[in-house]
Amino acid sequence: MIGEWVILWTDALIFLLLLFSTAFGIYAARKEHLRGPWRLVVRSRVGVSTLVILSFYVIVGLLDSVHFYPLVNSVEKGGAQTQSAEVISLFDHLVTPLRERQEKTYSAPLATHLYAKENIELPNGEVIRDYPRLEFGGAHLTMPEVEWSEDILRLSAMGVIKGLLVSIVITNILIMLLAARWNGTYGDAAKLLITGKTVIPWRTALITLMFVILILFWSIELSSHYHILGTDKVGEDVFYQALKSIRTGLLIGTLTTLVMLPAAILLGIMAGYYRGWVDDLIQYVYTTLNSIPGVLLIAAAILMLQIYMSNHADEFNSLVERADLRLLFLCIILGVTSWTGLCRLLRGEAMKLREVDYVQAAVAFGVGHFQIIVRHILPNVLHIVLITVVLDFSGLVLAEAVLSYVNIGVDPTMNSWGNMINSARLEMAREPVVWWSLLASMIFMFVLVLSANLFSDVVRDAFDPRLRSSR
Amino acid sequence: MSDILLNVKKLETWLGDGERPVRAVDGVDLKIRKGETFALLGESGCGKSITALSLMRLLPPSGRIKGGQVLLGDTSLLDLPEYAMREERGGRMAMIFQEPMTSLNPVLTIGQQIGEAVKIREEADSSSLRQRIIELLDSVGIPDPERRASEYPHQLSGGMKQRVMIAMALAGRPELLIADEPTTALDVTIQAQVLSLLKALQKQTGMAILLITHDLGVVAEVADRVAVMYAGQIIELAGCEHFFRKPQHPYSQKLFKSLPDSKKRAQRLAVINGTVPALNQVFTACRFIDRCHRAFEACEQAPEWTQLESDEGVRCHLAGRADQWLREAPAEEPDHLAGQAEGMASLLEVKGLKVHFPIHKGVFKRTVGYVKAVDGVSLAISPGKTLALVGESGCGKTTVGKGILQLIKPTAGSVSFASDELTQLSGSALRNRRSELQIIFQDPVASMNPRMLVGDIIEEGMKAQKIVRNSEQRRSRVAELLEQVGLPSDAASRYPHEFSGGQRQRICIARALAVDPKLIICDEPTSALDVSVQAQILNLLKSLQSSRGLAYLFITHNISVVAYLADEVAVMYLGRIVERGAVDQLLASPRHPYTQALLSAVPVADPNLKRKVIRLEGDMPSPANPPAGCHFHPRCPVVMDQCRLACPELLEQSDGRHVSCFRVEKGL
Amino acid sequence: MIAYIIRRALYAIPILLGVNILTFVLFFVVNSPDDMARMHLGMKRVTPEAIETWKAERGYDKPLLFNESSQGVDQFTDTIFFQKSLKLFQFDFGSSDSDRDIGYDISQRMWPSLAIAIPVLIVGLMVNITYALLIAFFRATYIDIWSVVLCVVMMSISGLFYIIGGQYLVSKLLHLVPISGYDTGFSAVKFLILPVLIGVVGGIGAGTRWYRTLFLEEINRDYVRTARAKGLSEVVVLFRHVLKNAMIPILTGVVVVLPLLFMGSLITESFFGIPGLGSYTIDAISRQDFAIVRAMVFLGSVLYILGLLLTDISYTLVDPRVRLS
Secondary structure, eight states: OOOEEEHHHHHHHHHHHHHHHHHHHHHHHHHHHHHHHHHHHHHSHHHHHHHHHHHHHHHHOOOHTOOOEEEEETTTTTEEEEESSSSSSHHHHHHHHHHHHHOOOOTTTTTBOOOEEEEETTTSEEEEEEOOOSSSSTOOOOSSHHHEEEEEEEHHHHHHHHHHHHHHHHHHHHHHHHHHHTTTHHHHHHHHHHHSSSOHHHHHHHHHHHHHHHHHHHHHHHHSSSSSOOBBOOOOOOOHHHHHHHHHHHHHHHHHHHHHHHHHHHHHHHHHHHHHHHHHHHHHHHHHHHOOOOOHHHHHHHHHHHHHHTGGGGOOOHHHHHHHHHHHHHHHHHHHHHHHHHHHHHHHHHHTTTTSSHHHHHHHOOOOOOHHHHIIHHHHHHHHHHHHHHHHHHHHHHHHHHHHHHHOOTTTOOOHHHHHHHHHGGGGSSOOOOHHHHHHHHHHHHHHHHHHHHHHHHHHHOOOOHHHOOO | OEEEEEEEEEEEEEOHHHHHHHHEEEEEEEEETOOOOEEEOTTSSSSSHHHHHHHHOOOOOTEEEEEEEEETTTTTTTGOOHHHHHHHTTTTTEEEEOTTTSSTTTSSSSSHHHHHHHHHHSSSOOHHHHHHHHHHHEEEEEEEHHHHHTGGGGSSSSHHHHHHHHHHHHHHHEEEEEEEEETTTOOHHHHHHHHHHHHHHHHHHHOOOEEEEEOOOHHHHHEEEEEEETEEEEEEEEEHHHHOOOOOOOOOOHHHSSSGGGGGSSSSSOOSSSOOSSSSOOOOOOTGGGGGOOOOOGGGGOOOOEEEEOOOOOTTTTTTTTTTTTOOOOOOOOTTTTTTTTOOOEEEEEEEEEEEEEEETTTTTEEEEEEEEEEEEEEEEEETTEEEOOOOOOOOOOHHHHHHHTSOOSSSEEETTTTEEEGGGHHHHHHHHHHGEEEEOOOOTTSTTTTSSSHHHHHHHHHTTSSOOHHHHHHHHHHHHHHHTTTTTTGSSSSSGSSSSHHHHHHHHHHTTOOOOOOEEHHHETTSSSSHHHHHHOOOOOOOHHHOOOOEEEEEEEHHHHHHHHSSSEEEEEEEEEEEHHHHHHHHSSOOOHHHHHHHHSSOOOOOOOOOOOOOSSSSOTTOOOOOSSTTTOOOOOHHHHHHHHHOOEEOTTOOOOOOHHHHHHOO | OOOOOOHHHHHHHHHHHHHHHHIIIIISSSSHHHOOOOOOOOSOOOOOOHHHHHHHHHTTOSSSSSSSTSSHHHHSSSSSIIIGGGGGGTTOOOBBTTTTTTTHHHHHHHHHHHHHHHHHEEEEEEHHHHHHHHHHTTTSSHHHHHHHHHHHHHSOOHHHHHHHIIIIIIIIIIIOSSSOOOSSSSGGGGHHHHHHHHHHHHHHHHHHHHHHHHHHHHTHHHHHHHHHHHEEEOHHHHHHHHHHHHOOOOOOHHHTGGGGGOOOHHHHHHHOOOOOOOHHHHHHHHHHHHHHHHHHHHHHHHHHHHHHHHHHHHHHHHOOHHHOO
């Protein structure tokens, strides 16, 4: 089934980021000043429930970041397996039915008929204008008008039951694990958990997880026979598009910060610590970059990239690769426009820290500049970096939608919420309105951004004691 | 009973919610009479400020009053609705706070802020309002009140701001003034001004003052009666004179013994071991039991209040027992160092040290002037000796310390240490010398990287100086050092925030000792600490000096610490040293008018010792724009014409001390 | 004081020069004018002659930095860098790739932009401050908690959704105002109501939350305790003391964006078909008209720096600590 693996640039970076975060996690686990705040995060109810939701997004995004050429049964070579020319991801592979069941054009969510009337040739040769049946959506029904609602109910019930079963299994596994960890009995652990008296709010986490699982199974059941969020102009499943867009959103939100972090940290600390001409130069650079309105700088850079790409079209192996490079470039240029804020923050903080007694004491010991920066300045600004990264994430996800709308975002062929909105917008004038693409992307984006915002609030409160006390 | 103005009964205030709230005030009873000054004395964290805020009902959001009664006259304050309570606040009772710097609104003028308080109380049109504002400013001794009324807080000095706060409090003609550490943030000479102002105002208006303080000297100076607070409770109540003559509670007794002064030079100071217990628990035993040298079985039960005389009392099982004042066996160790290392060559010699910070102005940021933080300071320290550098805030004493260490590059002058000229060294040559000079800072919180383990903090210097290369040896040396400063060796694997202020200062000392210095610059190492903890640190510094032959440059504003610790004293004023000499000589008979005024302004913990305070008018001028001639002349009570023209040299006198004053030069 | 402002103004010169060089590199060095011409004329079947004419018509046929074929000063002035980049310093924007006078277009189109941006700013400021003050007054109650939740929810919704949802609800379902378009004079009002409303609503979440933090920060200061100790009522404390101090960061935050209001809002204007500078920029981007994009980049930088300068000045006006030191 799986042919040659493909590692796109953004795939590599996202796994590098994953590696970094894991390494940082291990480092943080051994440092009390970093572990303490995280402990506060996982002890907050908002913290754990948003974490559950965010990890669902992250899992989809990661699955969607493993690419390969699938093997297909080629007709010409007599059924022998050959490598397809099209790159797909592990996620695509898992949801193959969703990906492959294309209709002709628009159809409403859970519909059995197309959204537009067509000429249909009846078996008796007569041609009428009516809504034709969908090729896949509800195709198993013989009399959709009669059977439809019953079928939907049946599938929903199936989904809910399966979801509940899985949730119960997970709950039991958790209780057993907790009981083993506390050296208690199963009953005690269950009681603590159900009454919500555990230090980490497991109950909240489980309830959120149950919601996610229920929705997941419900949509699996329904989408096996219907397009639960309808289809778009070319008949592609909107649910599939919305899911595929998760990767784009996450990448923009995380890779941008990954790209800008080294520059922001290095330059910010250097400017604040060394002062003098170093400071002047760095300040000049970031004031200059900052003074160009962000959208225009992005527009200019993306336009230039477009020209470059169309003039050098032969350098790219596939459309996917090309779209991927454009995404990477977008991240870089977004990073260039957004590093200045963090840089300025760090400069101010480093300026304060270099006068602090413990840095002065280190100087009095004859400790070198590099050592002072690494040992005294950097660890004491790390929380600012972390807070900024988390806070920036949701803004970047929202920015992607706007940029794609202006056509200076990700490649038009790439699945992204911005592109979904952009294409749906044109259909708003249609009567009756085609609303599902728009609503689907909005809901997927809203859930991610809201979780990220709530999560970042928790993180900020945990890491910035000054703000915590002002509550 | 009609002369009781404020009657507090069983006041209880808790901070924070959750399962273990902090019982900051735990059953406090107080009676304040009309027109008296009542001092509430206690160390930090004992609940004295929270008591005051509870009386005003101005608690922070996390605090709430759990029980008790507060009667102001006949009014039960805790039962008043909020709008009626506002009438009392700033009306019959007013309050001033510790930090005059932050307690005034930066964007409103002084006049507006006082006027606001006036307007609530009395009908006033704009001219009579202005009249009243000026009157109030005048009554707190602010010169040129018309002009000051239209100025903003940042244009005023700290002492002036505190006067404005007092004027604001007076606006409602209060019967009770609550003063929460009103002089702690101020210099001694300014403190003397503010205290005498409070006294004078009290005489004029007949208001009562509830003075909250940690300073026994201030209490002796102004209080009529004293209540000692410990861990949320009043543990002793007495008339001021009686209290200073015969403190009843073991805590009070120890507090007096831990005060440093010249008479205790040859001995160790008494210390109160341990720290104040956490207040988020319910006590069954006496709260002081773990730290009390007189604790016995009965103390496992919390002692009740014992009424002694009419309105004196103590919360102790020993009260009234025959052995209440049992003398403690003197556990003082003899001073090893006396007479040692006399007449040796100087370890550190500073000549004409100047540190000027440029002031940039104009389009191209040209240098238009200098802040002359240090303007020609010369001093010398012999091995194993202590030189105290004394001065008020802003006189440049900390800058001298940093200038010597080359943490700030001096503008001019020489710093020769063990025959090396430090100002000429740079890069690695300077880095190599750094092990011999070390520094201890004032703020025990800021002086350690919160992200590092204590062990790593202490090791840092050894690594940088490559003193011990082997990590195994380094670790054992850390343990050794921790033991020397009186900390358990497992402290190395903990973080700084797990330690109390005094313990942190010990870690800082261990860190400095790690590189085997010959001289340690101690920059106000005890001024952020409570008296009992201060004693521990002073003891430690003294014993380290005798065992290791360390020399100290002790930068401080606290004269009693100087008297206890120093061999020599240098008094600094506005970037210059005005007088230098042996400690007993200088403290006994100061020559320079500034030294005389400074010493006279220091409150002494003895109400019978009525000394004459030489009041200095005004504030220290800015070092950016020092007065011509002698820097002290605008405030000098005995100024001569000559002083306005030229600056006197620091000349050696016949008795071996150095004074910079024309009057002394002429033998007047 | 004046010296300080002059110094800040002088500092703008190297920055604008930096912006200029950056845009020059971006527009002329990364891709040569030939590439641009090919892009515009269609990718494959372009004759070299067509490219040359296209370049000559728009003045792109000169060398980038140094013209060997000219004499004297012209060697430097008769170049793309001088003609296309440095000329911007005189606010000479030249003509667009479709041969319209950019300077004229900008002067025409900034008014509709301002007609939306200024009401959004003022109404938004009033709404946000009022709401934040209300939250601050009821701090640590359920009103506070749920208001913060509401703010977070509102700021998690994409701005695009506010616009599309607003258009759909107000114009399409309720038929209250026209869905898009613009008119001159007073008849423009009916076209402006919806975009302004949406602009304000879209800004409530982030704005109110930010102001709430500012207010709460001030409420915890010592001088507020002093004010209470005087016996002032909570309302007086809030309006006279807290608001006055918190207004310093709020006002300076507003001042910095004031000049940029001219640039208009990209998204709103294009959705509502308002002929402002925002839709001008969007159109230029989608038509790939680089002359206009270049002009807007420069204009944006100038306005941003002007905003910084105004912020400095406004600080000295509002804050007595800065004014009098």
